[in-house]
Amino acid sequence: MIIGLTSAARVNPYATLLIDELQRRQLPVGFVLSAERGHAGDVWERLKRRGVAGTLRALRRRAAGATKGPQPLVRWAAQRELDLSLPLVQICERAGIERLLVKSLSTSAAADAVFHQGTEVLINAGGGLFRKRLLKAPSRGLLNAHMARLPDLRGVDVLEWSVLLGVQPGITVHWIDGGVDTGAILGFEPLSPAPDDTLESLRERAVLLSATAVADQVARLACGEATELPGTSDMAPQYFALHPRLTDLAAARLAARID
Amino acid sequence: MPAFLSRILGMLRIAASAGHWRVVLRDLLHRGEPLHEDEAHLRAAMDWLARTQDVAGCGGGLSAGYSFRRGWLPPYPETTGYIIPTFLRYGEHTGDDGWIQRAVRAGDWESEIQLADGGVRGGQGINTEPVVFNTGQVILGWCALHRTTGHDKYLESATRAADWLLQVQDRDGAWRQNTYEDTPHTYHSRVAWPLLEVAAATGEARYRSAAAANLDWVIAQARPNGWVESMSFRCADDPYTHTIAYTYRGLLECGLQLQGDTGVSAMQLAQLGADRLLRRYELNKPDPHAEPWPLPATLNSRWQPSDEGSSCVPGNAQIALLWLRLAVITAQDQAASLRWTNSALKLLDQVKATQSLHSRHDGIRGGVPGSSPVWSWYLRLTYPNWAAKFFADALMETEAAL
Numbered sequence: 001m002i003i004g005l006t007s008a009a010r011v012n013p014y015a016t017l018l019i020d021e022l023q024r025r026q027l028p029v030g031f032v033l034s035a036e037r038g039h040a041g042d043v044w045e046r047l048k049r050r051g052v053a054g055t056l057r058a059l060r061r062r063a064a065g066a067t068k069g070p071q072p073l074v075r076w077a078a079q080r081e082l083d084l085s086l087p088l089v090q091i092c093e094r095a096g097i098e099r100l101l102v103k104s105l106s107t108s109a110a111a112d113a114v115f116h117q118g119t120e121v122l123i124n125a126g127g128g129l130f131r132k133r134l135l136k137a138p139s140r141g142l143l144n145a146h147m148a149r150l151p152d153l154r155g156v157d158v159l160e161w162s163v164l165l166g167v168q169p170g171i172t173v174h175w176i177d178g179g180v181d182t183g184a185i186l187g188f189e190p191l192s193p194a195p196d197d198t199l200e201s202l203r204e205r206a207v208l209l210s211a212t213a214v215a216d217q218v219a220r221l222a223c224g225e226a227t228e229l230p231g232t233s234d235m236a237p238q239y240f241a242l243h244p245r246l247t248d249l250a251a252a253r254l255a256a257r258i259d
Numbered sequence: 260m261p262a263f264l265s266r267i268l269g270m271l272r273i274a275a276s277a278g279h280w281r282v283v284l285r286d287l288l289h290r291g292e293p294l295h296e297d298e299a300h301l302r303a304a305m306d307w308l309a310r311t312q313d314v315a316g317c318g319g320g321l322s323a324g325y326s327f328r329r330g331w332l333p334p335y336p337e338t339t340g341y342i343i344p345t346f347l348r349y350g351e352h353t354g355d356d357g358w359i360q361r362a363v364r365a366g367d368w369e370s371e372i373q374l375a376d377g378g379v380r381g382g383q384g385i386n387t388e389p390v391v392f393n394t395g396q397v398i399l400g401w402c403a404l405h406r407t408t409g410h411d412k413y414l415e416s417a418t419r420a421a422d423w424l425l426q427v428q429d430r431d432g433a434w435r436q437n438t439y440e441d442t443p444h445t446y447h448s449r450v451a452w453p454l455l456e457v458a459a460a461t462g463e464a465r466y467r468s469a470a471a472a473n474l475d476w477v478i479a480q481a482r483p484n485g486w487v488e489s490m491s492f493r494c495a496d497d498p499y500t501h502t503i504a505y506t507y508r509g510l511l512e513c514g515l516q517l518q519g520d521t522g523v524s525a526m527q528l529a530q531l532g533a534d535r536l537l538r539r540y541e542l543n544k545p546d547p548h549a550e551p552w553p554l555p556a557t558l559n560s561r562w563q564p565s566d567e568g569s570s571c572v573p574g575n576a577q578i579a580l581l582w583l584r585l586a587v588i589t590a591q592d593q594a595a596s597l598r599w600t601n602s603a604l605k606l607l608d609q610v611k612a613t614q615s616l617h618s619r620h621d622g623i624r625g626g627v628p629g630s631s632p633v634w635s636w637y638l639r640l641t642y643p644n645w646a647a648k649f650f651a652d653a654l655m656e657t658e659a660a661l
Contacts, residue, residue, distance in 0.1 A: 128546060156547045165594050237594070240541040241548050243604040245661070246597065 500574025
């Protein structure tokens with residue numbers, strides 16, 4: 001099975017974890033389709049999207065919201081002897097994975113590159129919103145790990161939404177189609193918060209679980225054991241980025257649930 | 260005074276104040292005002308509203324607002340009426356009886372200037388022609404005062420006004436005479452709502468029937484996508500979010516009070532419209548995690564913006580209030596309720612960013628502009644009292660929603 005990953009970041013801990021998990025299941029990654037921009041490009045993109053004031057606000061929020069808590073990613077990486085701070089280019093070199101550099105994942109060149117590799121499964125390890133031509137390029141499709149149960153919680157910040165609404169957090173592995181989190185569902189892996197979890201550490205745990213859940217589903221696809229449930233329509237409720245006050249409420253509910 | 264002289268004088272007034280320049284410069288540089296706790300913004304908005312009552316100098320009426328060109332505007336019967344419930348709620352919120360007294364003075368002034376036929380005078384200042392929409396809004400104030408004080412005189416004024424509304428209503432439930440440009444408007448759902456308040460207070464079924472008839476007419480103007488025709492002031496124009504919010508708020512409040520098919524349809528239409536507004540807002544941003552761009556000032560029947568360059572700030576406050584009302588109403592469905600609240604909080608932050616808490620200028624400090632940027636079409640260079648009113652209402656509703 002020819003497997004590819006998407007990436008849009010110079011350093012991509014999730015892609016590093018995915019490569020490791022897939023290799024442990026004897027499922028080598030054939031290539032990484034990368035639209036990374038480098039340091040200056042990252043800063044420019046952030047400024048373009050959020051403006052100066054928005055970027056500063058986001059940084060302030062992040063600094064204010066950073067609370068001490070467990071660091072599951074650090075622990076996991078230490079156990080596996082992985083360096084999650086390494087640039088993806090070095091990860092690929094070490095693992096012998098081809099890097100296909102493209103200007104943007106939205107270009108037809110990106111879709112052509114995926115198609116010409118004879119890709120069966122492309123895995124979303126970053127890249128934002130995908131164009132239809134890229135979705136059609138791999139023969140089986142583009143796979144995604146969504147940080148909540150689908151079809152119930154479509155959208156963004158859904159891990160925090162799960163905590164806020166008091167529903168089981170977890171990871172849904174699904175195919176990406178033209179809608180927002182509407183594609184066919186391969187499976188759901190529940191995520192249990194640890195007693196000392198904060199929203200930040202829970203998110204790290206969700207990243208780890210995403211990598212294992214996707215790798216498990218790719219393994220099932222490879223041996224023909226995967227099952228699919230229908231997705232949902234684009235008219236089903238969509239959950240949007242949380243306002244900081246509701247993020248605080250979610251954090252309080254997480255703490256209260258644990259206490 | 261000749262028109263050109265008045266224009267020159269207006270321009271000199273605009274240019275003469277450093278406070279004006281600061282606001283223009285702020286909007287020119289896209290620098291929002293700093294955000295504070297709700298309570299600070301609420302207090303500033305209410306103090307500004309109190310100022311509009313004090314400067315009007317007519318006993319109880321509130322100045323329509325502050326204009327860079329014209330200074331403090333004349334008292335406005337319509338908005339004075341619907342600011343009464345805001346004063347009453349804030350009085351309850353703070354436990355300060357002074358706000359109740361302000362509401363009483365406003366209600367008494369409205370009764371003093373009520374026309375002999377029961378209607379409420381249209382426009383700013385003391386005019387002679389009654390207007391349907393304005394009459395409905397003042398009824399909301401009188402009914403709220405009647406509930407709070409128990410004084411029958413307010414219900415009598417409200418009943419006289421409601422009787423006049425029934426007299427001028429057409430057989431199909433719409434109002435065509437004594438309306439803006441003598442055309443029917445679906446934002447008159449916000450006139451059906453006060454009729455239901457009078458029906459509840461008096462037990463008279465005819466007010467309820469008149470409200471239901473109007474709602475049936477409004478609902479008949481709806482498209483499958485939730486859009487309602489004739490929401491604008493002028494037939495040829497796309498509506499401002501201000502009047503769009505009027506329409507759906509009227510439908511929502513009527514849906515809560517009316518039994519039967521009409522009530523159910525009104526509620527469904529209000530929810531559908533509110534959801535389309537929410538999607539319009541939340542899906543318009545550079546990336547899914549970014550803050551949405553402000554709602555456009557006007558929308559067309561496909562829920563697309565007709566003017567991307569500006570936002571109608573009172574409309575934004577009203578839409579946030581509509582979503583918060585839905586959050587409170589749907590509280591038993593936590594997911595739905597928090598979705599409404601989430602978007603409302605973001606939209607309210609954008610309104611907060613237009614309110615200066617520290618300006619030295621009495622017309623600006625605590626007020627909320629009509630447009631963002633302040634020189635845009637909707638009430639150019641003006642701080643209308645209804646912007647501060649709906650902003651204050653929304654901040655108080657936030658407390659209930661959370």
